[in-house]
Amino acid sequence: MGLIIQKFGGTSLGDAEKIHRAARRAIRAKLEGNEVVVVVSAMGGSTDTLVDLAYQITDRPNRREMDQLLATGEQVSIALMAMSIHHAGHDAISLTGGQIGLRTDRTFGRARIREITQRGRIISLLKDGSIVIAAGFQGVDAGANITTLGRGGSDTTAVALAASLGADVCEIYTDVDGVYSTDPRIVPEARKLDYIFYDEMLELSSLGAQVMHSRSIELGKNYGVRIHVRSSYTDAKGTDIVKEWSDFDQVIVRGAALKRNLARVELTNVPHQPGIAGEVFTRVAERNVIVDDIIQVVHEGGNTADISFTIEAPEIEAAQALCDEMAVEMPGMTPEIKPHRAKVSVVGVGMRTHTGVASRMFESLHQADVNIENISTSEIVISCVIREADGERALRAVHAAFELEPS
Ligand code: ADP
Numbered sequence: 001m002g003l004i005i006q007k008f009g010g011t012s013l014g015d016a017e018k019i020h021r022a023a024r025r026a027i028r029a030k031l032e033g034n035e036v037v038v039v040v041s042a043m044g045g046s047t048d049t050l051v052d053l054a055y056q057i058t059d060r061p062n063r064r065e066m067d068q069l070l071a072t073g074e075q076v077s078i079a080l081m082a083m084s085i086h087h088a089g090h091d092a093i094s095l096t097g098g099q100i101g102l103r104t105d106r107t108f109g110r111a112r113i114r115e116i117t118q119r120g121r122i123i124s125l126l127k128d129g130s131i132v133i134a135a136g137f138q139g140v141d142a143g144a145n146i147t148t149l150g151r152g153g154s155d156t157t158a159v160a161l162a163a164s165l166g167a168d169v170c171e172i173y174t175d176v177d178g179v180y181s182t183d184p185r186i187v188p189e190a191r192k193l194d195y196i197f198y199d200e201m202l203e204l205s206s207l208g209a210q211v212m213h214s215r216s217i218e219l220g221k222n223y224g225v226r227i228h229v230r231s232s233y234t235d236a237k238g239t240d241i242v243k244e245w246s247d248f249d250q251v252i253v254r255g256a257a258l259k260r261n262l263a264r265v266e267l268t269n270v271p272h273q274p275g276i277a278g279e280v281f282t283r284v285a286e287r288n289v290i291v292d293d294i295i296q297v298v299h300e301g302g303n304t305a306d307i308s309f310t311i312e313a314p315e316i317e318a319a320q321a322l323c324d325e326m327a328v329e330m331p332g333m334t335p336e337i338k339p340h341r342a343k344v345s346v347v348g349v350g351m352r353t354h355t356g357v358a359s360r361m362f363e364s365l366h367q368a369d370v371n372i373e374n375i376s377t378s379e380i381v382i383s384c385v386i387r388e389a390d391g392e393r394a395l396r397a398v399h400a401a402f403e404l405e406p407s
């Protein structure tokens, strides 16, 4: 007998039949002798509908009220899932984020989990024979405000519950049968992976692979949670997300990802003096704009420099306001924001010990006639900022260059 967390994504809960199918899976695990906690997302597409509704009311929805609104999607699914299990003649109880005591900080829209206080309550419900259905994506802060964990955040609720309850496995049921070498919707030749290391999955998720919420992988790694990503439609074995090992694994590049909806901020002719970069990025941070890929180039003569960085498209407005302010304070400095950018990346722990990955990636982009605007590297990642219109072609090119297709 074990304790299993089963998380069902929105695509697996699209209609009543799909909810019944997910419920049958949970019941089967229970009948096999396990204790089962089910974590559900909102029904497919419903979070997007709620976001649209908010923007029909105002183009600047209040962040607290946005979370209050978005959390309703998951509340619908927990109740329907519990009803489905009851309908099949089994015990189940639905609990919201607040009812499982999922405490977060107060960063509405991307809150971080602090603790799960109602562990005892969940355990006693399981011991009484119920399947516990928990709402993904939502929590409460210390002031009892409802918060959400960021789009795709139900994965993180599931892994946090698995860590807190000491579950044997956290199963992520979705509309693909595992983690692929890249998004199979864009590259049909993508290959399903039997396993992937936490660090690789973490990078792929942060770099655009929607299949897992990146914070869920951080948590999984820190608490050693066994995560298994698999299809909600078949019984095929999926992908294990596991701790790294060194023997036998000869893979250099495990996967590739595409992140869209980026913009590049370029500040040309910034005074080259101590403290300027500090000032620019303090002000960026004050506006809660998350930046990436910072580059500074000092001009000949050494009096001025160019600073550029990447932001996500929804932050363009905040970045523009900041640029306008700085242009007034730094005469001679010209800011420009280039929208419609994307980032294509390759990831693999094998890069630590192998050379030639960057050149192969750049050559494949050249062959695909993709212009690279910016390059960044870390120990296990190489990323290129490109025009968004080139994104899918670039992803297909690098995926083919590293022979990530099935052999
Ligand atoms: P859910 O609703 O189950 O949470 P998501 O839509 O969040 O599902 O994630 C599944 C989707 O992630 C897939 O349909 C697929 O298009 C996309 N995806 C992106 N990168 C990958 C990848 N490397 N492996 C598998 N799926 C990926």
Ligand code: ASP
Pocket: 009, 010, 041, 042, 047, 048, 073, 136, 137, 150, 151, 152, 153, 154, 155
């Ligand atoms: N329903 C939320 C979303 O669509 C959370 C999730 O699906 O994990 O982003």
Ligand code: MG
Pocket: 009, 152, 155, 210, 211, 212, 213
């Ligand atoms: Mg998801």
